[in-house]
Amino acid sequence: MNAAQRNRHAALLKATGFEDSPALTVQSTDGEIPHGRELSFAWLTGTVMTGLTSVLLMGAALYVSFQGQDTFSTAYEALQISRPKADALTPTDLAAKSSRLRPVTATRSDLEVIEASIRETVDGRDMIRNQPFIRIRATLATAPTSLSDGVPDYDPVAILNATQPIEANPNAADINTDVYGAEVEGEVAVKLAAMPMTFVPPRAISDQSAAEYVRAVVEATFYDDESTPTLAYAALGPTVRDLGMTAGNGTLGGIAENVTIVPKKTVAAETSLGRSERILTVKERTPLNEVLRRNGFTDAMIQAIDGTLQNVFPSTELPVGARLRILFGPSRTSNTLIPYRMSIYLHDNGSNSDVHRATVALTDKGQYVLGLAPAEIVFPEEDTEEVNVANLPSVYRSIWETGRKHDLDDATIQRIIGMFAYDVDMTKRIAAGDAIEILESAPDATGRTELLYVGLTLGSTTRRLYRFGTDDGVIDFYDPDGETGKRFLTRRPLEGGGTLRSRFGYRIHPIFKTRRLHTGVDLAARSGTPIYAAGDGVIEYYKWQSGYGNKVEIKHVNGYETAYGHMSRYADGLGVGSRVRQGQVIGYVGSTGQSTGPHLHFEIKINGNLVDPLSVKLPKDSVLPQQYEARFNQTIAQINDLMKRDPAPVNVAQAATAAGATATP
Numbered sequence: 103m104n105a106a107q108r109n110r111h112a113a114l115l116k117a118t119g120f121e122d123s124p125a126l127t128v129q130s131t132d133g134e135i136p137h138g139r140e141l142s143f144a145w146l147t148g149t150v151m152t153g154l155t156s157v158l159l160m161g162a163a164l165y166v167s168f169q170g171q172d173t174f175s176t177a178y179e180a181l182q183i184s185r186p187k188a189d190a191l192t193p194t195d196l197a198a199k200s201s202r203l204r205p206v207t208a209t210r211s212d213l214e215v216i217e218a219s220i221r222e223t224v225d226g227r228d229m230i231r232n233q234p235f236i237r238i239r240a241t242l243a244t245a246p247t248s249l250s251d252g253v254p255d256y257d258p259v260a261i262l263n264a265t266q267p268i269e270a271n272p273n274a275a276d277i278n279t280d281v282y283g284a285e286v287e288g289e290v291a292v293k294l295a296a297m298p299m300t301f302v303p304p305r306a307i308s309d310q311s312a313a314e315y316v317r318a319v320v321e322a323t324f325y326d327d328e329s330t331p332t333l334a335y336a337a338l339g340p341t342v343r344d345l346g347m348t349a350g351n352g353t354l355g356g357i358a359e360n361v362t363i364v365p366k367k368t369v370a371a372e373t374s375l376g377r378s379e380r381i382l383t384v385k386e387r388t389p390l391n392e393v394l395r396r397n398g399f400t401d402a403m404i405q406a407i408d409g410t411l412q413n414v415f416p417s418t419e420l421p422v423g424a425r426l427r428i429l430f431g432p433s434r435t436s437n438t439l440i441p442y443r444m445s446i447y448l449h450d451n452g453s454n455s456d457v458h459r460a461t462v463a464l465t466d467k468g469q470y471v472l473g474l475a476p477a478e479i480v481f482p483e484e485d486t487e488e489v490n491v492a493n494l495p496s497v498y499r500s501i502w503e504t505g506r507k508h509d510l511d512d513a514t515i516q517r518i519i520g521m522f523a524y525d526v527d528m529t530k531r532i533a534a535g536d537a538i539e540i541l542e543s544a545p546d547a548t549g550r551t552e553l554l555y556v557g558l559t560l561g562s563t564t565r566r567l568y569r570f571g572t573d574d575g576v577i578d579f580y581d582p583d584g585e586t587g588k589r590f591l592t593r594r595p596l597e598g599g600g601t602l603r604s605r606f607g608y609r610i611h612p613i614f615k616t617r618r619l620h621t622g623v624d625l626a627a628r629s630g631t632p633i634y635a636a637g638d639g640v641i642e643y644y645k646w647q648s649g650y651g652n653k654v655e656i657k658h659v660n661g662y663e664t665a666y667g668h669m670s671r672y673a674d675g676l677g678v679g680s681r682v683r684q685g686q687v688i689g690y691v692g693s694t695g696q697s698t699g700p701h702l703h704f705e706i707k708i709n710g711n712l713v714d715p716l717s718v719k720l721p722k723d724s725v726l727p728q729q730y731e732a733r734f735n736q737t738i739a740q741i742n743d744l745m746k747r748d749p750a751p752v753n754v755a756q757a758a759t760a761a762g763a764t765a766t767p
Contacts, residue, residue, distance in 0.1 A: 212239045213508050214749035215544075235744055236551065238510075238540040242532050243503035245378050245430060246438045246495055247398025253502045256528055256599050261520040268577040377431045378439065381481065384424040390446075393420060396507050397428060399441055406470045407444065407462050414472065415446060415460040423449035425456050425481055440464070445476055456481055497536075497560065498528040504538060518556050521567050521579055524589035526560065527716065529599050536560050541744060553579075555741045568741055570726070570734050584726035584734055591662065591720050592684065595636040596691060596702050600625030603701060606714035612698050621712050622665070622705035629670055629700040631691040635682040636664045636704075644678045650703065651694025656682060660721070661710075667703035668694050 127140055213236065220233040254260065380397065391404050399407070408418075420426075425447040430439035443463040447456040463473035495503065498519060505515035518540075519528065541555040556579070557566045567579040578586055594600055604624040611618045635656055643655035643665075650667035657663050670692025682688060693700045706715045726734055 212237075212749075214239070216744055216747045216749050218744055218747065234544040235554070236540075236542040236544060237745065237749070238508050238538070238542075240504055240508060240538060242497075242500040242536040242538060243507065244494055244500070244532070244534060246499055246503055247430065248400050248438060248440065249398055249506040250438055250499060250503050251436070253499065256496075256498050257597055260516070261523045377429060377442070380426075380428045380430065382426040382428070384420045384422060384426070387419055387421055389419050391418070393426065394441075394444070397426075397441075398430070398439065403441065403470070410462050410470050410472060411460055420446070421448065425449075427476060429476075443473060443476065447481075494531045494533070496529050497526060497532055500532045500536070501538065508540075510540075514551075514553055517553065518558075521556060521588075522558050522565060524592065524720070525565060526558070527593075529594075529602075533561055539745065541741060555745070568734075568738055570730070570737055572727070572730060580726050580734065582738060584731065586725075589720040590684070591637040591658065591664065591706065592634070593636075593715050593720075594625060595634045595664075595666070595704060596625060596627055597632045597634075598627060600627040600631075600691075600702060602626075602716075606712075606716070613696055622667075622703050623715050624701045624703055626699065626701040627691045629690075629692055631700075632687045633666055633669065633689045633691060633702055635684055635686045635688050636706075637662070637684045639664075639682060641676060641678055641680045641682060641688075644672065644676065644680075647695070649696045651697065652689065652692065653695075654688050656688075661708055663707040663710075665703075665705040665707070667705075668692055668697045668701060670694065670700070 216235050216237050217232050218235065219230050221228060221230050382393065382397070384393065391408070394404050394407065395401075427443075427445040427447070428441055429443040431442040432438075433440045441464065443461060445461040446459045448459050449455075450457045458475040461473040461475055462470045465471055494500075501519055502515055505518065510518075518538075522528075537559045539555075539557040540553070542551040542553055545551050552569075554569045555567070557564055559565075565581070567581055569577060570580055571577040580586055602623065603626045604620055606623055607620060608617055609620045610616070637656075637658050639656040639658040639662075641654060642657045642663075643653060645653070647653045647667075650665075652667075652669035652672060654666045654669065654672070655663060656665075666689060668691075669689040672689045673687045676682070676688060691700050691702055697703075704715055706713050706718060708718070
């Protein structure tokens, strides 16, 4: 820049109000007070220190006033502090003001013991004895709690292993469901013998008595007071005892041997995430700790609650009719719900109402303390639970949660999931009202039970599987048509099942942006995730193919073919002509070919025609031979009869004791 340009630039700056001024200086011309362009480090330091001191003093005052709390939303909601008393609301009252209005669904969680007279052969003798069974009827859990901790990830190979047929153990007690038509007390031996042709029973009653008896029975059965035919009064007619016959004197009779009369027991049967309130009714006298444990409270939580309630609610058991209101909220350390608040209500017969007795609530420090009663509601007749529709668990997680809530062992839960995994998408979310029912044998001396029946209701569809053993000693579960739940092809043949990213059908291609037919389904997973053979077969294609990248095609029986694309690499030791079994690793997830990310492209062809892998009806892997049809139908009828019976008023622990006592001669 030359001199003329510099002068022009200075003139423009001066015209706009800028002018040359002396540089900033720390030298003061008037003592310690700075003026104009003068600076004072002492004044600057004093101003900064004053501001910092003010911030620290105000922070300390706030910390002390709030007693060290760093968040306040949980305490306010859990303890209901300073909340004005509102009019009583029902859980389904849609007029209630709420920023998170959730639907409320009726819940069921029944663990019952049923008894039936079972007929069996022991040492060549036909015996009839009472045998207990355990029946579970429950709605599927709509939210995960601490019961879901440690649940294994969804893995199709593990499911295959869990659904293998059961080999009968010759040393184990037989599971018998042969229900006898009549109820017996104790144990009865039945002996069949041919009646001699020369035997003529003596006359026990006269012809006149017999005629009067028949007339009375007919009148009571077919006619009422107006001589109108009816069957309503059959039970009011005479019985054989009215004929005056007594045992002895040549009449047919019997002596009850080895029968112990035991009174019926009356002890009770044990019965992003958002907040959810669960309402429970205690139907029989039950320990409080047991109820809490079955509803997602850990042992540490239960111990803390016991200590908190010791002075205000010292009783360790809940009486019949007691109500619990449990508020669940998201955990800060895991993707589950934890109990935020628990309130106990006892029924007052005098006022015929439920009276609040105690409330404990979780603080921000993780401690359970006494809290105020929550807002009043009108308790529904049935137990209910708020449903967070946006965060319902998958079918897989919900079955695990429900099974553990009812004390099923992990092996049994895995088998139940495996039995339905071929027909049901286990990664799909459940709907409110979905349910499961289970029938088991009573625990043996070691506490082991055997699964006899499972019914799973999802939406409007109910699937039922019954236990049945064939003559070769193999035990499996079959539907009413005699087919196992297992399919000869799996629909999601990779570890964990993957995440569905694109379905079968026409779509806008993610790369070419044109409408094209998507010939399979895309299951997203991490690169390197193992890919399994969907079924037994022979590899027909094993190399790179344009668009599909590394691809494998397997030919199965009866015109079925499967294809697997975009693999990162192949499994070692395989090639064209290799025979593979269902569940065998054939490659690993990748993003080769025309792909926007790591995933498996999976196809199924039937007689050369592409079909939707997730919805096509696949043939069953095993069908019960025709020779067992009559026996299997009898088993179905017997199990259905057990599922319809009224429960016996005993708990599970007593059922095990009763089972051992009944079998003792």
